[in-house]
Amino acid sequence: MYAIRIPEPGGPDVLSWTEVPDPVPAEGEVLVDVAASAVNRADVAQRQGNYPPPAGASEYPGLECSGTVAALGPGTEESGWGVGDPVCALLTGGGYAERVAVPVGQLLPVPKGVGLVEAAALPEVACTVWSNLVMVGGLREGETLLVHGGGSGIGTFAVQFARALGARVAVTAGSDAKLERCRELGADITINYRTEDFTERVRAEGGADLILDIMGGSYLDANLRSLSTNGRLVIIGLMGGRRAEADLGRMLAKRLSVHATTLRSRPAAEKAAITAGVLEQVWPLVEKGTIRPVVDREVPLRDAAEAHRVMESSAHTGKILLTR
Numbered sequence: 405m406y407a408i409r410i411p412e413p414g415g416p417d418v419l420s421w422t423e424v425p426d427p428v429p430a431e432g433e434v435l436v437d438v439a440a441s442a443v444n445r446a447d448v449a450q451r452q453g454n455y456p457p458p459a460g461a462s463e464y465p466g467l468e469c470s471g472t473v474a475a476l477g478p479g480t481e482e483s484g485w486g487v488g489d490p491v492c493a494l495l496t497g498g499g500y501a502e503r504v505a506v507p508v509g510q511l512l513p514v515p516k517g518v519g520l521v522e523a524a525a526l527p528e529v530a531c532t533v534w535s536n537l538v539m540v541g542g543l544r545e546g547e548t549l550l551v552h553g554g555g556s557g558i559g560t561f562a563v564q565f566a567r568a569l570g571a572r573v574a575v576t577a578g579s580d581a582k583l584e585r586c587r588e589l590g591a592d593i594t595i596n597y598r599t600e601d602f603t604e605r606v607r608a609e610g611g612a613d614l615i616l617d618i619m620g621g622s623y624l625d626a627n628l629r630s631l632s633t634n635g636r637l638v639i640i641g642l643m644g645g646r647r648a649e650a651d652l653g654r655m656l657a658k659r660l661s662v663h664a665t666t667l668r669s670r671p672a673a674e675k676a677a678i679t680a681g682v683l684e685q686v687w688p689l690v691e692k693g694t695i696r697p698v699v700d701r702e703v704p705l706r707d708a709a710e711a712h713r714v715m716e717s718s719a720h721t722g723k724i725l726l727t728r
Contacts, residue, residue: 406538407464407501408708416709416716422478427462427505429477432672434485434508438473440524440702441499442557443711443724445618446668447639449586457497458669462538463594465708467668468492468497468727470524480508488516492523494531494679500708500726509676513684515690518697525697525723527679529561529685532667535678536616536638537566538685542664545570547613550606550630552623553713554591555582558640560698562616563589565686568694574612576602578718585721589698606630609684614638621645624662639664678710 417585419515421425429435439681445464449455470492485491493510498504514523537543550567553559554575566573574593575586582652582703583594593609595602606612611632617623622644627637628651635658653662667675679704689695704727711724 405502406706407498408466408705409464410451413451419451419709419712421706421708424464424548424687427501427503427524429475429480429505431478432480432508433477433482433505434473434480434506434511435475435477436469436471436491436493436506437474438469438502438504438512438700438705439728440521440526441466441469441501441726443715443726444468444528444557445643445706445715446499448712448715456489456640458601461496461505462498462501464498466497466501466504467495468524468527469495469499469504470520470521470522471504476502477505477508483508485511490520490523492527492665494527494675500705502728503669507672507676507708509672510679512687515687516540517691517693519726521702521725522697522699524725525557525699528541528667529557530682530690531678532558532563532640532674533565533616534686535667536640536663536665537562537614537669538567539678539681541614541616541636541638543569544573546572547608548572548574548632550574550576550602550612550615550627552576552614552616553590553618554586554594555718556636557698558585558616558618560589560722561695563591564695565689570690572608572611580682582721585698602626602632609634616640619644621648621716622651623665624648628654628660628662631658635660637662649710658701701723702727704728 618641
């Protein structure tokens with residue numbers, strides 16, 4: 405088969421479309437013929453040499469895919485999946501390839517009403533958003549959620565999911581066009597972080613009960629100031645650095661909590677539990693049309709370098725798909 409390899413860390417042009425051995429499914433894995441994958445910030449960090457794959461994971465980037473079941477590995481014969489089934493999958497790596505071996509617990513059916521290629525936009529964002537807003541953040545009806553990077557794949561999904569839960573949603577983004585798209589998806593409060601202080605605006609709106617943050621260090625103090633009493637901050641990215649000082653006095657006085665989570669390095673059993681939760685609680689919303697995948701563009705898989713350039717420019721809204 406062919407896959408995108410990273411021979412050495414560097415810019416987008418280091419990504420190489422290379423013939424490689426076909427993967428062989430191990431115990432509890434299913435082989436999937438990939439129809440499409442999607443670009444995530446983690447892929448960019450891996451290409452730059454800043455986010456190596458976990459031990460035992462594929463060396464190829466790609467944290468999600470869609471496609472069809474090509475073969476059942478040992479121990480999956482009674483899983484309910486069959487050769488030819490259309491699926492999408494949460495991956496630890498390997499999505500930038502023509503085939504990938506997937507733990508059977510991380511497979512999801514393609515939701516009704518969603519195309520096979522389009523389905524590649526769902527697994528990583530659905531699992532990230534559901535696990536962090538529900539499992540970790542405990543978002544409840546009537547609460548206010550602040551989403552940083554509202555125009556991203558995670559952001560566009562989080563807006564829709566939070567609204568489906570009955571939450572009020574505030575977002576930050578760097579352009580008026582992205583904010584307009586967020587409003588179309590259901591955002592109640594939109595903030596251009598280039599021209600407006602999000603902390604002042606959020607506090608004027610009554611504060612946030614939960615913040616989903618991709619920035620990390622550079623936003624820590626501002627996020628804590630934006631939270632209401634009993635507020636929760638969930639950090640899922642470090643685009644603004646990994647270190648910062650926190651005012652513990654403010655946290656004590658307002659009973660704030662800070663959580664930092666990652667999905668990729670979780671054990672397979674935890675990923676399977678998250679995938680099962682998404683299937684039960686999120687997939688019905690997708691099939692009813694309450695949540696729709698937001699796809700900015702499709703790029704041929706062999707041209708992954710171009711897709712990475714778009715990702716790094718932040719010129720996209722929603723997901724960038726890589727198609728066979």
